[in-house]
Amino acid sequence: MEFTGGGRLEVRITSIDVGKRVSVRYVTEDPEPGARFTDAVGVLTSWDDAVLLVTRKSGESVRIAESSLVAGKLVPAAPARRRGPSATFAELARATARAWRPVESEALGEWTLRAADGFTRRANSLLPLGDPGRPVEEALEHARAWYAARGLPAYVQTATGAEGTQEMLCAELDRLGWRREVSAEVRTGALAPIGDLDADVSAVRLSRTVDDPWLRRYQRSGEPGPAVRAVLASGPSTWFASVPGPGEVPAAIGRCVVDGRWAGFMAVEVDPEQRRRGLATAVMAALARQALDEGASAAWLQVEADNDGALALYDGLGFAPHHHYHHYRWAAA
The missing domain is CATH 2.30.30 (SH3 type barrels.)
Structure with missing residues (x-):
């Protein structure tokens, strides 16, 4: 009615x-x-x-x-021109997943179970792209058992805000007792303007491998174990950037994964005492130039909504929101 x-x-x-x-x-x-x-x-x-x-x-x-x-x-979905380079949710979701691969994975229909000894939610969460091949509630029960067998909390990574995303699944997770712990934006932008930035990249060192000094600047790894290095080294074409600091720890770092037309930027971090010197911009520019040399033309990154400093930087670099992603954790009764 x-x-x-x-x-x-x-x-x-x-x-x-x-x-x-x-x-x-x-x-x-x-x-x-x-x-x-x-x-x-x-x-x-x-x-x-x-x-x-x-x-x-x-x-x-x-x-x-x-x-x-x-x-x-x-109401119609927001036009793609507002989101930077044209991209479907499915294309971008798969590119972001390839840039942060788990140590262990298993197919659940067209969904993917991912584990990496607990290092980051992205590498230790169910990625529900497509049809799980069974009722959703049954698939989620299987996921809970799979993570429990590995001594890990059960997470599901979902997305909202773009055509083809998973608002329906979010509602079902809410209904079944899962709780959303963290959300972030996936942003996209043109790659060439980043590479063309007037930035001094002479001090930026690029490497194919992650070393101990880089990891000491990286804030999310804690004591790095094999899973940390494996996840960070994953991706079709992975590059690590660092700017030497006054001691053994770099003043700034960054990571970029080149995958066809996409270049994904991650782990851009700067020593708090070295901020406002353009180091993050230099790291981004150096990585973008490498990605352009490999044929990429579009860029993406993920940023948490409360990271004001990063949001200001990425706004200035022309990145626009494409969709939001969320991690839901099973909240056992």
């Missing part, structure tokens, strides 16, 4: 629109003066028992009582 609100406002969506992107306006339960109505834009992930569930591109799910609806309509 359809609902018509007062005046010109109409609800033009129904339960058959589940899975589509919508914009809705509804009445808040406890309205404050001047703030009676609230809007939500996202994917309509369910409409059951007179309650709608709308999942925003951030991964947040909003529950809305059917009786509180004032207006609603279908």
Whole structure:
């Protein structure tokens, strides 16, 4: 059925629109003066028992009582031109996965179970691209058992905010008791402008292998074991950049994986005492020039939403959001 609100406002969506992107306006339960109505834009992930569930591109799910609806309509996905180089979610998701390969993996239909001795969520999470070949709830139960057998927490990496992403799966994870721990943006941009930056790259050293000084600057590895080195060295064509510092630890580092037309930038870190000297820009420029020499033309990176310094840098380099990714962890009762 359809609902018509007062005046010109109409609800033009129904339960058959589940899975589509919508914009809705509804009445808040406890309205404050001047703030009676609230809007939500996202994917309509369910409409059951007179309650709608709308999942925003951030991964947040909003529950809305059917009786509180004032207006609603279908909205098209954001055009690709707003996201930097044109790319489907599937293409970009697979490129990012190839740049951060686990030590161990196993197919679950078209999903992939990944493990790397606990080093980073990306390398120790289920990547659900495609059809698992069995009901979703059963596939998730299999994943929990697989990670438990390895002494690891069960994580699922999902994505929202781009056509073909996984808002429906996010809603199902919420329903089944999984909890979202962290979210980040995947951003894309043209590669040539990064390589053309007016940056002094003379001090940037590029290497095919990761060494101990580089790892001492890298903040995510702790005491690096075999899995750390294996994951970092993975990728079709991997490069490590470093800028010597006053001691044994580099002043700045970075990692780039070249994969066809894509160059992925990761682990760009600068000594806090050496910041605002253009070292991160120099590292990015040097890696971009190497990637351009190998035939790449587009760039991607992943950044957490609360990393203000990195966001400012990447805004200046022309990177635009493509989609968000999220890690859900099984929260056992």
